[in-house]
């Protein structure tokens with residue numbers, strides 16, 4: 268029997284996934300700042316504390332390093348914690364436990380242990396929260412072997428990938444763009460997973476491949492819809508996972524379209540765009556390229572407070588349209 | 600400090616600290632500034648509600664005596680680090696409200712040229728090294744500023760404001776320890792308003808009073824009623840004297856309350872209406888200070904009226920200034936990332 272499909276917001280989809288995970292497995296519990304009665308800074312945990320109690324929906328003190336480390340220790344010893352950072356920016360306070368401990372523990376101990384911790388990071392700009400509450404740091408963690416790093420772009424994927432993350436024996440870092448939380452989309456009831464490490468072709472096209480992540484997927488789709496009227500057919504690949512990256516889907520798409528544009532919100536240089544471009548340059552798809560690869564990423568600046576500046580420093584739909592058009596028309 | 604004359608001081612011998620220490624003029628200026636903080640935040644809140652300001656903001660309404668009391672013995676050269684709830688600290692350290700409004704409106708005339716907004720409000724010229732978006736982020740920075748003061752022999756004292764929630768960050772503990780072992784001229788001021796966002800200190804903190812943490816770093820830990828200006832100022836005086844004498848840091852816990860929610864997204868589910876109501880009606884720091892000033896004969900109704908009117912005008916002018924100021928050019932979005940070099 269097919270599961271009932273309803274419209275849920277991205278935040279509701281995550282909340283439902285966490286509830287299902289807790290129903291299915293009593294080892295699963297939630298930790299984070301103000302995730303109890305407050306419901307989480309973005310209302311993702313909502314009223315889960317009323318349903319599962321304060322023992323399984325644990326408000327931590329404002330102690331990111333310690334809190335993340337406690338989650339790592341619990342995961343190491345049999346529990347299945349889902350740890351919420353209030354903002355992804357605060358990962359910087361917990362880097363030690365994430366990078367030195369969670370990521371390497373299994374390796375350092377010769378495979379004797381595993382760390383099935385899930386960490387959730389509300390990320391990105393667009394809320395006027397300025398430089399310390401708006402960053403996109405996923406590539407930082409993507410650089411660390413031992414971690415898996417995902418960026419679901421739809422409510423459907425947010426639920427399915429979170430459930431896959433909980434089932435995964437290794438640490439999974441989930442970057443959730445804050446502006447996606449209110450986005451609605453179809454989500455089936457009940458348990459299902461969306462595999463980690465698998466990209467998704469969200470729109471097919473023959474002229475150009477746009478590889479996008481997170482909120483940029485929707486922006487790329489909007490750009491693709493606009494370009495259709497100009498006769499430009501864009502293929503949009505939602506990367507979904509940045510480590511381990513689904514190279515084959517991107518390679519196949521580029522072989523088909525012969526042009527590649529990478530769109531992501533994080534600072535342009537030394538990031539996902541560099542990785543995808545280099546991966547293509549190293550692959551058999553390189554010979555198929557009809558134009559140089561183009562990256563569209565965030566400006567080389569912290570996120571400013573002023574709303575016009577804030578918009579200007581990350582790619583917007585018109586920027587994607589212009590870059591795609593130039594690429595296809597051979598302007599670059 | 601230009602204080603009261605000897606004869607006047609004698610007649611005030613039994614009054615609380617500040618009434619012995621300061622002139623009527625200085626004390627009414629404190630009331631003026633407390634009103635300025637309150638009305639500034641009410642004005643900012645209204646502008647936010649009307650959609651003129653974006654982002655979020657954390658209001659310190661109810662905590663004005665704490666900011667003013669701590670800053671009272673500081674000179675313009677002394678420095679502070681502040682928090683996300685930092686508008687009061689900024690005004691208490693001498694900032695102009697018009698440039699603060701301009702910052703909230705994202706304008707080039709703002710203290711951070713529209714780049715920082717409420718959460719990064721600063722006034723470096725007046726010794727405010729900045730609010731902070733990171734809980735506890737300013738505490739080690741204050742210790743670093745105090746290290747500069749010691750190494751450069753500037754005589755500056757540094758105050759680090761932070762909330763009760765910050766006392767559970769590693770940065771707090773590491774910073775206090777270094778300040779203690781190096782005997783630095785820094786004062787740690789924990790504004791304990793009972794909650795870090797939704798989490799009460801009882802639920803977050805292993806000690807009953809944050810001041811007890813001081814014992815672990817062998818520095819004095821002082822608890823004051825943060826809603827009584829005189830109590831806060833007296834503790835600050837002592838800590839400043841200690842710091843200037845090279846005797847090292849002090850931890851002051853200023854017990855207070857925020858009337859508003861944590862930020863603009865707070866539904867106040869973790870505290871009762873009665874609790875909020877009690878603090879607002881019975882322990883409001885401005886009301887308390889105002890009635891003392893009146894009782895001890897430092898001000899009359901007319902004087903209070905004059906202060907309120909002047910503040911209302913300053914706020915209205917400040918908002919007009921902000922509205923009329925130019926926005927940054929988007930082509931300048933990359934400015935200030937690095938130091939411009941000739």
Ligand SMILES: Cc1ncc(C[n+]2csc(CCOP(=O)(O)OP(=O)(O)O)c2C)c(N)n1
Pocket residue numbers: 300329331353357360657683684732733734735761762763764765766792794795796861
């Ligand atoms: C490192 C870090 N963790 C979490 C937050 C989110 N946050 C901002 S203010 C706040 C509560 C701070 O409480 P407290 O220190 O008591 O200051 P108050 O807000 O009560 O003035 C939290 C959790 C943050 N900004 N930085």
Ligand SMILES: [Mg+2]
Pocket residue numbers: 762763764790791792793794795796
């Ligand atoms: Mg607090």
